[in-house]
Amino acid sequence: MTNFLESTGLAMLRQLDPEVAHKLALKALSSGLAQLSGPVTSDRLRTEIAGLELPNPVGLAAGFDKNAEVLHPLARAGFGFIEVGAATPRPQTGNPKPRLFRLAKDRAVINRFGFNNDGADVIAHRLASRPEDAVIGLNLGANKDSEDRAADFVSVLNGCAAHVDFVTVNVSSPNTENLRNLQGRAALWALLTGVVNARAKLTRPIPVFLKIAPDLTDGELADIAEVALSSSIDGIIATNTTLSRDGLTSRHAQEKGGLSGAPLFEPSTRILARMSQLTENKLPLIGVGGISSAEHAYTKIKAGASAIQLYSAMVYRGLSLAAEIARGLDSLLERDGFATVAEAVGTDRNKWLQVSG
Numbered sequence: 180m181t182n183f184l185e186s187t188g189l190a191m192l193r194q195l196d197p198e199v200a201h202k203l204a205l206k207a208l209s210s211g212l213a214q215l216s217g218p219v220t221s222d223r224l225r226t227e228i229a230g231l232e233l234p235n236p237v238g239l240a241a242g243f244d245k246n247a248e249v250l251h252p253l254a255r256a257g258f259g260f261i262e263v264g265a266a267t268p269r270p271q272t273g274n275p276k277p278r279l280f281r282l283a284k285d286r287a288v289i290n291r292f293g294f295n296n297d298g299a300d301v302i303a304h305r306l307a308s309r310p311e312d313a314v315i316g317l318n319l320g321a322n323k324d325s326e327d328r329a330a331d332f333v334s335v336l337n338g339c340a341a342h343v344d345f346v347t348v349n350v351s352s353p354n355t356e357n358l359r360n361l362q363g364r365a366a367l368w369a370l371l372t373g374v375v376n377a378r379a380k381l382t383r384p385i386p387v388f389l390k391i392a393p394d395l396t397d398g399e400l401a402d403i404a405e406v407a408l409s410s411s412i413d414g415i416i417a418t419n420t421t422l423s424r425d426g427l428t429s430r431h432a433q434e435k436g437g438l439s440g441a442p443l444f445e446p447s448t449r450i451l452a453r454m455s456q457l458t459e460n461k462l463p464l465i466g467v468g469g470i471s472s473a474e475h476a477y478t479k480i481k482a483g484a485s486a487i488q489l490y491s492a493m494v495y496r497g498l499s500l501a502a503e504i505a506r507g508l509d510s511l512l513e514r515d516g517f518a519t520v521a522e523a524v525g526t527d528r529n530k531w532l533q534v535s536g
Contacts, residue, residue, distance in 0.1 A: 184214060185497040197279040197288075197494075208249040208498075216257040216502035223512045224259070224505060226520040228463045228485045229386035229413035231314055231344055235259035235505040236486035236520050237476060240467055241318035241347065241390075242290075243490050246297045247305040254313035257502025262488065263302070264318030265349050268334040270298035271322055274354060278436070281494065282429035286471070287443075288491045290420070291436030293354045294320045299338040306342035316345035318390070319374075323355055329370045333377045340381050348374055348412075351392035351419035353437045359392055364402040371410040386413035391454075393418035393447045393468065400450065404457035414463040416488070417454050418447040440491040444469025448482050452531035455483025460525065471496060473507025480508075480520060481527035 188207070192200035207213050220234035227233065238260040244253060247263045254261065273295025280289045296302065302317070309315055319335045321328035336346055348371065350361035361370055371389065378384050389412055391403055407415055420437025427442065447468025455464055466484030470476055471492035479487045493500055508520075517523045 182214065182499065185499055189495070189497050193281070193283075196277070197281050198276065201279070205244070205249055208252040211252070213252060213498060215252060215255040216499060217255055219257040219502045219505040220259075221509050223517065223519055224509050226486065228465070229345065229388070231260065231386060233259040233314055233486060235508070236480070237501050237505045237508070238262060238465065238486055238488040239501065240488035240490040241265055241349070242292075243493070245295065247302050247309070250305070250309050250313070250315060254310040256498050257505055259486065259505065260314035260316065260344075262316040262318055262347060263306075264296065264347075265294050265320030265352070266296055266299045266302045266317055266335050266339065267294050267320045267322045268299050268325075268331050268338075269322050270301070271295060280431040280434050280436075282427060282431055282440070283495075284429040285427050285432070285440065285442055286492075286495055287427070287429070287438055287440030288494055289431060289434045289436045289438050291354045291434070293323060294352065296320070299335045303339045303342060306339060309342060314344050316347060316388075317343045318347045318349050320349055320352070321355065321358065328358070328361065329373050332370065332374055336374060336377055340378070340385055341383065343385065345386040345388060345413075347388045347390050347416060349390045349419070351390050353392070353420060353422055362391065362395070362399065362403060364406060367403065367406045368410065371406060371412055375411045388412065388414045388416050388465065390416040390419055391450070393421045393443065393450050394423065395450065397453070400453055401457055404454060408458060408461060412462075414465060414485075415454055415458070416465040416467055417451045418443070418468050421446065439468070440494075441469050441471065444475060448479060449531050451479060451484055452482040452528045455525055455528055456532060470504070471500070473504045473511055476504050476508050477511045477523070478527070480523050481525070482531045483525045483528050485521070485524050
């Protein structure tokens with residue numbers, strides 16, 4: 180449960196501009212003001228995904244710590260793994276402000292950051308002093324004005340791979356013009372082949388994940404599954420933010436950008452289940468979108484996810500949410516007689532396939 184100090188801090192931050200509040204949250208973490216749970220693990224929670232040994236399957240999604248500034252405190256916040264970034268080869272300021280909006284009535288967030296980050300060189304330098312006992316990955320991005328975005332992904336990989344445990348190819352952000360076009364069959368094959376070939380030349384090859392959008396047709400999902408299975412990548416993250424605005428009631432509902440939070444839970448879970456079916460359990464999946472409770476995390480796992488990630492719910496529930504979800508998930512697995520997370524993966528997938536149909 181959120182403690183009094185955290186509740187008070189969240190209430191104060193919600194009175195501020197969302198991007199200012201986010202920066203203050205990072206400062207609180209780096210200065211040691213945040214109360215952190217420490218590691219959360221058990222025999223049931225420990226799991227493996229793409230060769231990565233996780234203390235629990237609850238991960239932090241990319242976007243919270245874009246520039247790898249608070250890795251050490253995050254490693255003590257109860258997450259089983261952490262993804263930072265997105266990083267681009269060159270620093271960029273991103274889109275004009277305001278570009279982050281709270282939709283409190285909908286328990287949601289809209290952002291149109293546009294890959295604002297300090298650039299791969301600076302981020303690699305910070306990653307070099309990372310905590311060694313954490314599982315840390317990097318979300319790869321492309322510069323907005325790049326003439327060869329596929330080459331950008333390879334550039335960031337080559338510059339940062341020595342300091343991370345996995346990388347994610349992010350072709351699903353809606354905030355860089357035409358980036359989602361890289362999800363098309365031919366473009367995606369060329370991109371992933373380039374990244375995988377570059378990975379093979381590394382001194383220490385690491386898992387490569389692909390992050391996809393929720394706004395895909397069934398045909399597009401089938402193409403992505405086919406390319407993913409034949410390209411030697413190691414897993415799929417489903418999903419990024421959505422362009423849909425269905426059912427929203429908050430005053431910022433029509434702001435441009437990607438929507439995350441509670442409204443994304445059901446559509447992203449349907450995409451997850453369908454991708455699980457299309458990949459025939461041959462690739463591990465990470466479920467993202469609208470997770471704010473242990474029950475949500477458990478639902479994603481039973482729909483086909485081997486692990487999950489969260490971010491937007493922390494805007495409303497705080498950093499203690501990660502440990503709360505991990506402990507709650509342990510109890511749910513025990514309740515239903517599962518000895519491990521892996522045993523529960525995909526056990527309720529058909530329900531979500533029926534919903535999508």
